[in-house]
Amino acid sequence: MQKEVLIIGAGPSGLFAAAELIRHGVDARLVEREVHSHHQARATTIQAGTLEILDSVGLLPPFIESAEQVRCTRIYGPDMSELRSTTFDGLDCCCEFQSVLPQYETERILEQHLVSLGGNVERGVTATKIEVDADDLLVELSHPNRSTEQVRPDIIIGAGGAHSVTRASMNELLEGATYEGHFLVADIAMQAPLPRDESGVVCGPNGLILLSPLPGGRWISFQDLEETQQTVSVDEIINGVEARLGARCRPTDVAWFSPFRMQRRIVSRLDDGKRFLIGDAAHLSSPFGGEGLNAGLQDAYDLAWKLAFVLRGHARRSLLDDYAIERTIADRHVLEVSDQVHRGIVDIAQAVRQRQEVPAAVTDPLAAALQRNARAMIDVDYAGSPLIADDHGPGAVRTEPHPGQRYPDWRRFGGTSHHLLVFGAIAELESLRRFERRWSNRVDIARDPDVSPARAGIPTGGMVLIRPDGHIGFRSRAVDSAALAAVDRHLSSYLIRRDPD
Numbered sequence: 379m380q381k382e383v384l385i386i387g388a389g390p391s392g393l394f395a396a397a398e399l400i401r402h403g404v405d406a407r408l409v410e411r412e413v414h415s416h417h418q419a420r421a422t423t424i425q426a427g428t429l430e431i432l433d434s435v436g437l438l439p440p441f442i443e444s445a446e447q448v449r450c451t452r453i454y455g456p457d458m459s460e461l462r463s464t465t466f467d468g469l470d471c472c473c474e475f476q477s478v479l480p481q482y483e484t485e486r487i488l489e490q491h492l493v494s495l496g497g498n499v500e501r502g503v504t505a506t507k508i509e510v511d512a513d514d515l516l517v518e519l520s521h522p523n524r525s526t527e528q529v530r531p532d533i534i535i536g537a538g539g540a541h542s543v544t545r546a547s548m549n550e551l552l553e554g555a556t557y558e559g560h561f562l563v564a565d566i567a568m569q570a571p572l573p574r575d576e577s578g579v580v581c582g583p584n585g586l587i588l589l590s591p592l593p594g595g596r597w598i599s600f601q602d603l604e605e606t607q608q609t610v611s612v613d614e615i616i617n618g619v620e621a622r623l624g625a626r627c628r629p630t631d632v633a634w635f636s637p638f639r640m641q642r643r644i645v646s647r648l649d650d651g652k653r654f655l656i657g658d659a660a661h662l663s664s665p666f667g668g669e670g671l672n673a674g675l676q677d678a679y680d681l682a683w684k685l686a687f688v689l690r691g692h693a694r695r696s697l698l699d700d701y702a703i704e705r706t707i708a709d710r711h712v713l714e715v716s717d718q719v720h721r722g723i724v725d726i727a728q729a730v731r732q733r734q735e736v737p738a739a740v741t742d743p744l745a746a747a748l749q750r751n752a753r754a755m756i757d758v759d760y761a762g763s764p765l766i767a768d769d770h771g772p773g774a775v776r777t778e779p780h781p782g783q784r785y786p787d788w789r790r791f792g793g794t795s796h797h798l799l800v801f802g803a804i805a806e807l808e809s810l811r812r813f814e815r816r817w818s819n820r821v822d823i824a825r826d827p828d829v830s831p832a833r834a835g836i837p838t839g840g841m842v843l844i845r846p847d848g849h850i851g852f853r854s855r856a857v858d859s860a861a862l863a864a865v866d867r868h869l870s871s872y873l874i875r876r877d878p879d
């Protein structure tokens with residue numbers, strides 16, 4: 379039987395989308411044009427907000443085991459004088475660090491997870507053409523033996539990266555700009571002047587170098603290159619590192635390396651109702667922010683629950699429109715945060731190189747502290763989306779977290795359904811029981827005395843609806859039949875009850 383959902387591209391975004399769909403009860407077909415997995419370090423930083431998501435699906439242990447944990451990032455000027463630091467200590471998250479590991483390891487863990495759930499990657503299969511034929515999608519797949527296959531999926535998830543065939547078929551462009559400057563990424567082995575639980579950018583008269591620890595005593599490094607330099611040799615990489623860090627820091631091995639340019643780009647629409655773009659197919663952000671791969675995993679996590687709810691008849695089709703609304707908010711925020719980090723680094727590097735004073739704004743410790751939650755990617759706020767409502771009542775003080783933000787303790791509930799957290803005595807118990815019956819299999823009621831209402835943004839009690847992705851969908855400061863009717867109306871705006879009355 380042909381599967382309804384076709385995912386094109388088995389990079390991190392496509393692999394996680396396939397696994398998440400299975401977890402939500404939907405089988406998808408995943409095709410990847412490369413016959414073999416690659417061995418390139420590429421994107422290495424997994425942010426705390428993504429680790430929390432991975433934890434919610436049981437994947438935190440393999441990531442922790444396979445990665446170095448970075449607790450602080452610093453920017454240094456000449457002679458290793460510290461100019462700025464961001465520590466992840468005290469982050470209100472299950473992980474107060476970034477995990478740094480080669481992208482091939484991330485893909486290995488995600489693929490193993492997919493296989494453990496019963497899925498697989500069809501390797502060597504390229505989507506060569508996507509057409510819309512009388513409102514149906516028609517996809518041509520080319521196989522390693524040169525045969526072609528035509529399929530008609532109901533839904534395509536475009537996860538093919540920056541050159542996505544799905545995006546091209548939607549006539550969507552990655553609009554934005556390429557940053558000035560030319561860079562080199564290299565996976566190197568050496569004795570670096572940094573602790574193994576920190577990453578750093580060193581800015582000196584000979585240019586900048588970013589270092590982040592990789593398992594096995596290695597480092598992922600970025601150097602700036604001359605604008606005109608198109609190719610780089612291993613000797614040039616080694617000499618470049620030494621010129622920036624001094625003679626005691628000479629790489630003993632250079633594995634994968636690649637010159638690259640940085641981009642700030644995003645599509646104007648993430649979907650057309652049948653084709654959905656995730657990851658680099660939809661947006662490109664400066665790698666200095668370390669958010670691109672993370673944003674792709676978060677797109678996949680978000681799309682999977684919405685798509686699965688619709689395909690399983692648990693939600694109205696309009697829920698699919700909310701994927702684009704909400705992820706456009708989040709992905710634009712990723713571009714902004716990465717842009718701030720990018721400009722901060724480049725401004726410092728330029729000032730140091732030209733022997734000018736480093737701009738005070740970029741070394742401001744308060745600004746660095748404020749940026750911490752954004753860099754950890756735990757500050758996504760969907761306020762303004764149709765899936766978010768606040769029944770706050772007249773004169774109520776607006777407290778945080780508010781609807782649209784992440785509920786910090788969301789992982790304790792798990793599973794794939796919504797949770798209604800009820801704090802305080804319920805005068806009309808029968809109304810709650812009726813609500814529970816109406817939404818059985820869609821919404822679990824949680825009345826755990828160990829859960830603090832203040833952590834859910836309602837210090838004086840009430841009700842808070844937590845969505846499957848951990849974000850607050852609705853809150854009310856009352857627990858009565860009127861408040862339950864308001865939650866009911868909110869849920870009915872996008873979910874379909876199991877047993878309509």
Ligand SMILES: Cc1cc2nc3c(=O)[nH]c(=O)nc-3n(C[C@H](O)[C@H](O)[C@H](O)COP(=O)(O)OP(=O)(O)OC[C@H]3O[C@@H](n4cnc5c(N)ncnc54)[C@H](O)[C@@H]3O)c2cc1C
Nearest residue numbers: 387389390391411421422423505539657658669670671672
């Ligand atoms: C130097 C550098 C450093 C970076 N560092 C970080 C970092 O530290 N943290 C971070 O979060 N991000 C980082 N990024 C960004 C990150 O690399 C990307 O955001 C991430 O790889 C995107 O994953 P993806 O799955 O969306 O796309 P990709 O990784 O590009 O995967 C797309 C897949 O689709 C396949 N494919 C393409 N077309 C077809 C087709 N027609 N049919 C079948 N298969 C197809 C491809 O072969 C590929 O396997 C960095 C980027 C660069 C350049």
